[in-house]
Amino acid sequence: MQQLRQLPKPERQRLIASVVTRRRVGSQHELQGALRSAGCEVTQATISRDIRELGLEKTRDVLGRPRYVLPDRGSRSDPRESLRAVLAQFGLRAVQAQNIVVVQSELGSAPAIARALDRIEHAKVIGTLAGDDTCLVITSGPTEAKSVAAELGAAMH
Amino acid sequence: MQQLRQLPKPERQRLIASVVTRRRVGSQHELQGALRSAGCEVTQATISRDIRELGLEKTRDVLGRPRYVLPDRGSRSDPRESLRAVLAQFGLRAVQAQNIVVVQSELGSAPAIARALDRIEHAKVIGTLAGDDTCLVITSGPTEAKSVAAELGAAMH
DNA sequence: ATACGGCGAGAATAACTATTCAGGTTTCAA
DNA sequence: TTGAAACCTGAATAGTTATTCTCGCCGTAT
Incomplete structure (x- = not known):
């Protein structure tokens, strides 16, 4: 498989964390689009793995729409x-x-x-x-x- | 469609909330099993709707396994x-x-x-x-x- | 240099969840 | 009572996410 000029994984994951805190992302497909328009092309499988590694959670916003969020930095850091x-x-x-x-x-x-x-x-x-x-x-x-x-x-x- | 002797919805939802706080439930199928063994037979579709109405969130436990949890009763109640x-x-x-x-x-x-x-x-x-x-x-x-x-x-x- | 081992990724697919559709119930007003 | 409307549900299905399988790309050791 061609690896060929990709954003390194840690950087991509930082990008994901950043995107996800900046605006609502309700699905991995949507996130994939956001990454693409930031010049990072990856498949949904990779995003799924990143999300797990980042510990993102899927909750819903005030309107009941799904949304990925970073985990509470309250207790997990202690x-x-x-x-x-x-x-x-x-x-x-x-x-x-x-x-x-x-x-x-x-x-x-x-x-x-x-x-x-x-x-x-x-x-x-x-x-x-x-x-x-x-x-x-x-x-x-x-x-x-x-x-x-x-x-x-x-x-x- | 036969309705026929079912646990009323509010009671079923209380049961779900209770099950979910008592032990780890990682999928709707699993929850369906738990409800069945509590004498409540419903389909996955119904459980999906209940979960949304209860505002349950799917996070992961310390070992990274998926788990439904009740939302934080911290801010949402204020x-x-x-x-x-x-x-x-x-x-x-x-x-x-x-x-x-x-x-x-x-x-x-x-x-x-x-x-x-x-x-x-x-x-x-x-x-x-x-x-x-x-x-x-x-x-x-x-x-x-x-x-x-x-x-x-x-x-x- | 070659072989081995681990890591990371895509493609395909399995697993899981949400929604649509249609039918049954209950409630309520006329 | 009788519609009409709102509600609730299961079955089927659409949509979403996780996993498996495979392969390429390095390191490192042989």
């Missing part, structure tokens, strides 16, 4: 809040054993939990290791592990 | 905020003439503006009348009209 969110949604239990905490979660969600934990740069956490439904949290010692387990468990409700 | 939102999005200009204010807006948005104005029960506003792209705001006198025009105009830009 790593503590996003950890709380994953745990609340997928966490099952957190038990301590020696210097590690075993976090059980819904199938597939462990990597997300590990990522959220990493981003938080918790002082007591040395590192994480995620499987599919289990996330290992390594701390320096049993005391720290106990405290972290309690902290995580509390967020699970 | 009529002042929703007026500000319509004006910001669709308002073009507001000019005063005698005791009325003529609000020009994007095609189709005038009724939304009028509705928002009505809900606000502004002391200086006696009534509104909306066409497609024009909304007339009636006040008791020129002074009030002038003040209202300024207020509305400020919310636009």
Whole structure:
């Protein structure tokens, strides 16, 4: 397939974000048109992938017409809040054993939990290791592990 | 078409809202299943309409899976905020003439503006009348009209 | 240089959602 | 009661979005 002189992906995605905040875009086809008139020719498939990567949401405007919007920059940018969110949604239990905490979660969600934990740069956490439904949290010692387990468990409700 | 013993619509919609807040629902088909197992058999078409009427939004959860959610009950419930939102999005200009204010807006948005104005029960506003792209705001006198025009105009830009 | 591996993209298609159409119900006024 | 109108719904279908499959374009290692 010919690649041939295209706007690089990051730049295209910035363009999408910009277009979408400037005016209402109600479908990927419409967005495709907007990009084209900005000199960027891509297919709907690519736009679909960009939209997912940008985390755009499709809501409706005041008149009930569909519209893509950037996600709220309110909570998602706070790593503590996003950890709380994953745990609340997928966490099952957190038990301590020696210097590690075993976090059980819904199938597939462990990597997300590990990522959220990493981003938080918790002082007591040395590192994480995620499987599919289990996330290992390594701390320096049993005391720290106990405290972290309690902290995580509390967020699970 | 046989109507025959169905859950009334408002009740079905409450059920949908409840299901959707309780667990992740990623498609209308999935929701249809959930409703069925709650003893409510409807088609996808009906669910699509309910979702629109409930104002549900389709976002993604922490793992990137699609999920329907109820809209934020933050701003949409405050009529002042929703007026500000319509004006910001669709308002073009507001000019005063005698005791009325003529609000020009994007095609189709005038009724939304009028509705928002009505809900606000502004002391200086006696009534509104909306066409497609024009909304007339009636006040008791020129002074009030002038003040209202300024207020509305400020919310636009 | 050649081979391998990953990434990004388009084409085709599957999956999903909205709308149109037609028929049944209910409400209300005459 | 009897139309008439508004409403609600399912079936079919149109429209929209996500995914699969395949391939080209680099890096990097052999």
